Amino acid sequence: MPQAMIYPILIHPDPRLKKVAQDVPDLSDELRALADDMLKTMYHAPGIGLAAPQIGIDQRVIVMDCVKEEGATPRPTAMFNPKIVESSDEKNIHEEGCLSIPDVYADVERPRDVTVEWLDRDGVLRRETFTGLWATCVQHEIDHLDGVLFIDYLKPLKRQLITRKMQKLKRDIARDKV
Template identity: 45%
Template sequence: MAVLPIIEIPDPRLRKVSEPVGAFDTELKRLIADMFETMYDAPGIGLAAIQVGVPKRLLVIDLQEEGEGVRNPRVYVNPLFSEPSDEMSVYNEGCLSIPEQYAEVSRPASIRLRWQDADGAEHDERVDGLLATCLQHENDHLEGIVFTDHLSRMKRDMVLKKLEKQRKLNKAA
């Protein structure tokens, strides 16, 4: 396993629409393992393949219970979303591709999700809560969307200015 470099905005690859995964082979399993290692190292709770430069429809998520320390890795290949709830949920989102920046984003509180696992087996489930939020956030990456796209222009500009300031401070250190 390897920790892969995470692409950050404004890298144009983050705006690329990802292609479906076709082969469920050892190369896919290696990518999944590397993505988990990268996500845990960052640290984060979700990562889309495009964030490590691979334009494939692949997400990894682990919503470990705080303080529990028990990992619960989940893999979603070729996810398809449908039946969003009318009820909305607001969550203070962050993103490994927009480091150390957070903003409240409103998304459907629950969704229906169809996906394949690492072996290609198909699954179908209704999800809600933080998992629904995280899945929608990561799936946005597969469509070339980042969480700041859901913000008003003023809020988006504020987040991006804070990011640029943080980058300058990090360079100076």
């Protein structure tokens, strides 16, 4: 079996992060390998979720694992063509961060519970209701598939400040590579 690859993660602002990703036409070994690589990339970052557009791949694929308790069994989850089919009226506010917007965190209000349908790695249609951190994470990652970043929920001035900070970070990274 080939060694899983760790992908570089795109940093905002990058036009690829604002595109709507394409549906996965059907599952293939290449897509399953992509999901494995995405999980490895996510754990390495470290993060609790990653969407294919964040590594420059225009496909509706997300991975997540919100198990954070020490010693608890991980629950790596790969979703192909995920979509939210139900949302609760009750809202929750979680402090969110993003691997594409490093070291920036902000409170975002989202539905407390969401029911999601997706194809699993075996091509089986799954449906599950997520709550708490899992609900926030799956909504955040599905947003990525629609070209939406968590900072898009913030007030324009705060969003502009974060974007300028990320532009400076990208310049610093580019300078350090020279």
